[in-house]
Amino acid sequence: MLKSLRHIFNRCTNNVLTIERLKSGYGKKQVLFDVSLDVKEREIVAIIGPNGCGKSTLLKTICGVIPAWKGDIDFNGHRINNATPAQNVCRGITFAPQGSRVFDELSVAENLEIGGFHLSEKQRRSRTDEILQLFPVLERRLQQEAGRLSGGEQQMLALARVLIPSPKLLMLDEPSLGLAPGLVEEIFAKIAEINSQTGVSILIVEQRVRAVLALSHRVCSLKLGKVALFGNAAELGEDSEKLKQLFL
Amino acid sequence: MDYFYHILVVVCIYAVLANSLNLLTGYTGLLSLAHAAFFGIGAYSAGLLALNAHMPFFVCILCAMVVAGILGLMVGLPSLRVRDDYLAITTFAFQILAFGCLNNWVSLTGGPQGLNGIPRPAIFGIVIASNAQFLVLTACVCSFTYWVVARIVRSPFGRVLKAIREDEIFAQSLGKNVAKYKLTVFVISSCLAALIGAVYAFYIVSIDPTGFTVMESIFIVSILIIGGAGSLWGPFVGAVVLVVLPEVLRQVGLPEALAANSRQILYGILLVTFMMWRPQGLFGEYKLGSSSREGK
Amino acid sequence: MQDETRAENVIMLDVEQVSKDFGGVKALSEATCSIREGEIVCLIGPNGSGKTTLFNIITGFLKPDCGKIVFRGSDLLTLPPHHISKIGISRTFQNLRLIRRLSVLDNVLLAFDQQIGEHLSNLFMRTQASLQMEQRNRDEAFSLLEQVELAEKAHNAAEDLSYGQQKLLSIACCLATRADLLLFDEPIAGVSPYLTDRILSLIRDLPAEGKSVIMIEHNLDAAAPICDRMIFMDSGRIVSEGTPEAVRNNAQVIKAYIQ
């Protein structure tokens, strides 16, 4: 009773995603300890923190790759604790895992089609056309094998792929990993553009703290699997002392 | 009564085979589909020596074990490079190759006719001929094998084997020479299979390649898995179940012509059933291919 | 026993210009560092900076593309992993490795070196000696387990332990090899506060026994008090090294973490 009331409440606020007291981990190893956070419509929330603090684990738990031990994950008024990744994609949560992962043996066009696997042929085609307008780099290379793209292009492809199903929430795990400095800015600019153009909420994990803070509305800082700070991104960006304290 | 003794001899033979395979598969985690080949190599080596060179029983057995040991070492070599299902395929290939040689190398092995009229062995002047006498002999071999395997797996040596089975890299990081252990186990296991192979040749008098096919190898693995890989009693239980059960069925009145097929169908069903609901077998502690690693 | 003041300055492990490339990604580039006898060094750096790769290379599980590693006068690069363990370098793994279905005691016993019973011929010829040695090792294993407060669980399967206890056990295994250089990969990550203190105090006491430690750890607050030096790595390079305080305040380190 109480739970369903809470879901109704979550639907009334403009929260896309609400996480409450989430516990999770691998095997016996607990990584997340009572993590709570929320993402509102059209918002970019950054998750930052030192290595091993559970950033990637959090994203994997939300999208259903690893099970949640305890707590609540609420997406648009539905409890999705036990949903499979496929169900989540249909519902509107897509996830781009770490290290610009693409299907390297498939062509760029095929990668995009896989992104829209559950759509109808027609929807898939129209979505692909729409998304390609955001990524002119890819349009020129549609028939190329994805493994032969440069690192930056692969990351663009990974971004494009997760946008195909018209998600309401996009989760990105270190989109800048392994990219040269110039490209990082390009990717970040692209993410901001996606957010403003499509209005999709974004949950982004990043090591490049300053860059991601400049981009995000709010920030959640994790330390040893717990939320150390959840607040305004711009404010934290200006507070160097606080940042150093969070990391070192 | 003779028939009863015969069944027990067969049980003993399969118990030895499963037990020796247990050392390799159950304790070290190396699935081999070539055990019938070593069984056959033992039988043929002993049979050939007894027929052509008229060697005494013990010399025949010893030579059979040496030959199988050397071949076992060779089959063990790939296990240093490939693992799990690739190793299974490698041993499978060796099994087919060995069968091909037994079947086709007519000048040495007699081809499909095999070897006939292997003389009855004499131990300290006593000629062993009746089923009851052979039962005593195979039971001795069976106990010997049990003793060897038990002594190995209960020792620090066996502890290393289990470590290799569960996590090779961890064993290496603790300073264990994994390659040496794997090869040693391959050799011991092949020697033991050849030992009972030699006894089998003397028991059955005529041997031909059809006793040492891939299916036979799969049968031995089934005994081990159903009984329980990685347990000392598993192979005995498996051998009893898989050898005696079809005999019981035969007593119920299945026609002879269908008996062979229905026996195979039975153990096919058993194998699938066990894999699905009890992959560690009746008494085993180890599920095939399951390592100690928890997924990250 | 060695004279302590002198031992402090003797170099135990020397890593020189080691590079490793994984299909175009430089996991390590010209990493150079050295570890002295009786020292605790903490290796820090962002993900993918090459810390674990360095461990894998020192322990022989990976061969570097170029460079040189010398441990007490012997060149490590030509040796297989089991041999490196025998000459005195032991490690734990980031994704815990233990023989989960064996008992806690067996895991420790496995780690002892030069066991008579591990040679096949001895199993049948020198039964008595093998048994005696096993008994001695057993006693020693128990005292080690007591040291890590796991003696009560000695006969439980390793998989029954909690995560933190498993980490303790893996450290006990490392100690049982009697190695002098111990490499711990994230020894306290994911461990409860109480066990974290246990593990750290265990590590802190190791130099007194003439052992050196290199550990990878992200929990800097916890690790800093016990280590003599910190080495900071980024993108396969060793960027900065010095006292924990100096490294944590180093501008480059701060920049790498908070870009």
Place this chain on the structure above:
Amino acid sequence: MQLVANIIIAASTILLVGLGFALIYRVVRFFHFAHGVVFTSGPYAAFLLTTRLGLPLAISIPIAVVISAALGATMELAVYRPLRRKGSSPLVLLMASLGIYVLLQNTISLAFGDDTKSIRPNTISEGIRVFGAVITPVQLLTVAISIGLLAAMIVFFRQSIMGKALRAVANDPVLANISGIDSDRVIFWTFVIGSALAGIAGIMVAMDVDMTPNMGMNALMMAVVAVIVGGVGSMPGLILGAVLLSAAQQLSSWFLGSQWQEPMAFAVLLVFLLFRPQGFLGKRVKNASI
């Protein structure tokens, strides 16, 4: 010339079986031994339909192929899927598939007898002379069908969404899962298609040289050898493997006698497993990550 013709014919048969086996192996990553009995089921189903039900061969063959496909799909649903759900290791799946093989092969023996059965269209078929080599019409058809199916497979992989999803699962199962691909569905269709291919291959072989209940094991092993030698997951590699293997077999049968064909194939396999386990065109087998 005859030798070359024989190599091509043998290679196309191996290719037919190998195509199905490789397809399944690429996606599920374990050795599906029961593929051998799916292969055998094709011709026996056709035999049943023609002799017992009196259907013409042209009708019974498509039905037989459907039966084979259904058999393979049943194995997936009844055995492999539950096993995968439990997180069973590839070795457990391998043993289960061996069990299925033994079970079904003996069921066929029991039902039809161990003797040779025939579904040849006419008892004695005239050989056709092509470039000085004698080839029977059935052999010619085998070559044509295997080339045709190879082309069809390539089109399927390149054009259809299911084909692409299948490649995606083979390429990166985790990412495919995250991208929302229902891997169970993909694997199901993989078994359907792979098993249909096996059924076709079995029927072609039986039309050429008749059938026995244990014909599948040999055919399967040839497929396994070709797939490993060629390199898992590589279509050109499979073709290369099939040609290499049939060449080795035909040459050994030419020079040593036909009984050495089979041992020769496995000698080739052993050499590859020892020195180049990833095969000709395959990617390096990944070492256990540390």
